[in-house]
Amino acid sequence: MTALTETSVREAAPGGGVRREALYFAVRNGKLVAGFGIVAVLLLLGLAGPLVLDLAEPGAYGTRPMAPPSAEHWFGTTTFGQDVFAQFVYGLRTTFAVGALGGGIAAVIAMLVGFTAGYRGGLVDEVLTMLTNIVLVIPTLAVLLIINAYLGIRSVAVQGLFIGLTSWPWAARAIRAQTFSLRTRDFVALARLSGASTPKIIFREVAPNMSSYLFMTFILLFGGSILIASSLDFIGLGPTEGISLGLMLQNANQWSAMQLGLWWWFLPPGAGITAIVGALYVANVGLDEVFNPKLRET
């Protein structure tokens, strides 16, 4: 079985090259397919749900408070009669937005710092590494707490921005180490000999050789941003308008859903966050196996 598939890859290889081989293993990797599958389903629910399904406004007070899950209210209602399923669907949007924004900004900063420090070396490296270490040691959530407390009006965009600005250091360190090992390779030396500029060498020679690594870093930053945002929301420093999965947990806790036995209020949002982040982690392991032949299970 494996022998057969191996040959078919080799036949396909001349046309597509590395990318087609990666795709070949990607669709056959259970972890990757399952992980991205779960994320895709939840993302689709968040994006298309409000358009396709007939949902109530997530904040609108309904007439049937504290109702358990039923055909009418799939996930039941809160003490104020708000539809938990509607909140969940809109909350997914916010959660994905914070993840993409926070993870994206963190990834960009991490790449800038990591590439520059790793490729330039010397004094630039010393200064950037020092900066990275300082931001690394400062407890992220504590900084975000005081920043958000002083912000009168908090939006999802600002929350994502500040999460991105504080959560890049470990990624920058990892990218720096990778760049460090790549910069002494022959093809980089060749590019330098041929007179290519530093940014060009970084983006044309160094970055593509670690693109799989960069993508996996982004996924981890994405998941991390979601977890940090949910903690912030839970402490009461979430977006002042709208709803997110973390805010749902905060509301449930604040209005004693636990003591009142309204389990349908606090189970879905936590399960949603766990599913997204867990699926991202599992997909990441799958990606690792796709890109790194040593890890592939035969």
Added chain:
Amino acid sequence: MRRYFGRKLLVYGLTFFVAVTVNWMIPRFMPGDPVSSMIARAGASNPGAVETMKAYYNGLFGFDQPLWKQYLNFWTSMFQGDFGISIWAFPAPVGEVILNAVPYTLGLMIPSVLLSWVIGNWAGAFAARRKLLDNTVLPVGYILTAMPYMWLAVLLAWSLGVVAGVFPVAGGYSFSLQPSFSADFLLDLLHHWALPFASLFLVALGGWAIGMRNMIIYELESDYSNYLAALGAPQRLIRRYAFRNAVLPQITGLALQLGVLVAGALVTEIVFSYPGLGSLILKAIQNQDFFLLQGTFMFIVLGVLIANFIIDIVYVVVDPRTRAGMAGAQA
């Protein structure tokens, strides 16, 4: 070794400096005027009252002085242990309010962090390369690390506290008891401590187990492992060597995770209304008590720096390369 500690201390010193500066800057340079928003929140409309309050708050923050002087004053008052007066616990000084809460947070964090690290590493090392165990430890580990801390806390409090009624779900001790060193009180304290501890312990456990499992597999593939196996060394011995090498990145990982662990402890305390720093932060935010919030921030930063330094010392003890001045640990 002197270079190693010198570098570490430089980073921590700079971090402390940055943290204090950030703490000073945020109320002053954030968009919006904290003084007028505080007055607006107090709901004062009488022009005379507004003027008096404005003068009072400006004096409190020292806004009437030039910026550089405000900055120096901030440092001096901090070294004198003066973090201002708490609004929520008026008229108690912030330092005192925080010191009352710190033992609860430490009592929760230190055992849960250390135990989850030890047991997680052990479980991960044990499961690596053992098909059946690996297939259970790995998925459970991923689910646990992906869980938001507060959600597992809510689940435990709801299932074991509310539904089963085995554990109390709120507070550090029963309201009917006075804090004392009697057996009754200590038992009650332990009873209230169990659930928050369990939830912190479980979430952190998954990450350590996964990390250790991956490290062990990596070490078992390395040359020295193959060499030992070729010599006919027993599996137990090879695994022991692999473990000793794999535990080093896990120690560094503990230092890197400190911020996340503190954040986890804070939200867990909020779920259980546990009287530590987390509940204090919640009170500070609900009451717009900025002095209390900023004081807590400084305490958390200080605590994380001290913990980092302790881990550095442990690393020197464990890894002989740092003692010999070789680049064992990343500075």
